[in-house]
Amino acid sequence: MEQQQDEGSNSNNSGMFVKVMTDEQMEVLRKQIAIYATICEQLVDLHKSLTSHHDLAGVRLGNLYSDPLVTSGGHKFSGRQRWTPTPVQLQILERLFEQGNGTPSKQKIKEITSELSQHGQISETNVYNWFQNRRARSKRKQQVSSTPNNGESEVETEVESPKPQQNSVSTADDNMCFQNPNVSSGISSVDQRAKKVEPVFPSDASSKP
């Protein structure tokens, strides 16, 4: 909406069109702008940091790991790579999976881990996860392959799963909460301050681009 000179009766002024503000108003206004600027800056920055690599085709998106001990420096992406089995380990694991058909007991896990640690860095969790995933994968594969497939165009079975939650929309000021020290404080303050900003101009600032 185009802002008219609703507030300005100035129109009838002589030549100059001017708005007059008190010093106080001016101060408030300036503060608001500063606050907004700060907020936007922080938020944008945050998002930038969060999205290290731009989105893909719009399907999935990347992510970024924030360093826990950073606290000061910019964004250093200290490695946090997932375990990757060495070929040797993989071989052993595969073999165990075949023979020990689907029963990776806890005790076994320890043994296996010990065994595999001789061939590379590994932890029990890795082994555990590996078996879990392996099994799930196998099962899934079978399911898919065994799907009778009913030559018919498979209809959208899931008609309309209503969203279970997400009702947090209407809540008063349900703000986002981050646990991360860096982020959390930043965001919190931002949010708080955002709330405090009061519009000087009653004109609609709610024109979504």
Place this chain on the structure above:
Amino acid sequence: MEQQQDEGSNSNNSGMFVKVMTDEQMEVLRKQIAIYATICEQLVDLHKSLTSHHDLAGVRLGNLYSDPLVTSGGHKFSGRQRWTPTPVQLQILERLFEQGNGTPSKQKIKEITSELSQHGQISETNVYNWFQNRRARSKRKQQVSSTPNNGESEVETEVESPKPQQNSVSTADDNMCFQNPNVSSGISSVDQRAKKVEPVFPSDASSKP
């Protein structure tokens, strides 16, 4: 904050201290504020959406699956079946877990559920499961961390590790990660606009909190 009718009798101020702006400046200013407001609103909203998932003591955070406003369309939302705590809920839960020394009685569960339902859909079962899982997880973590190795001097010299897998041996219980779905585009635009905003007041509007 109340706005007075400054605009009205802008005429020459008598003894008041006033600042004068041209109409053009006023316009610019208002636009800037509007833009800032919009940006902030969007960003905050965005963050809310992004944090619909959860994470905390764990390692990662969230996800988000739907909502493409930019992506043309024909996008059906995949329904979510299992409960996912909202950030607020998670925060509360974590707190309770810490303080409520590991004994979520049935009665407590009800209370907590009531409390949490204020921040999103939730059921007692969810709370119960959450506590159970949380506990189990903690315990597991401890176990793992308390098992540094097989007592054997770690064979760090993994000769056969063709892959640069510098697996983080640490139990890595603190790492924050945000995921950004299709937000990037939005953010980008926002960012662009933010840059377009030019300061009207050359004065110190840069009071960083």
Place this chain on the structure above:
DNA sequence: GTATTATGAATGAAGG
């Protein structure tokens, strides 16, 4: 380089 696939990891829920 980008998009796709494979797979390690996290977690809510169910079973015992």
Place this chain on the structure above:
DNA sequence: CCTTCATTCATAATAC
């Protein structure tokens, strides 16, 4: 409680 399953996310690997 503890274990197991199913589902999903994130990322290394790989194809394009």
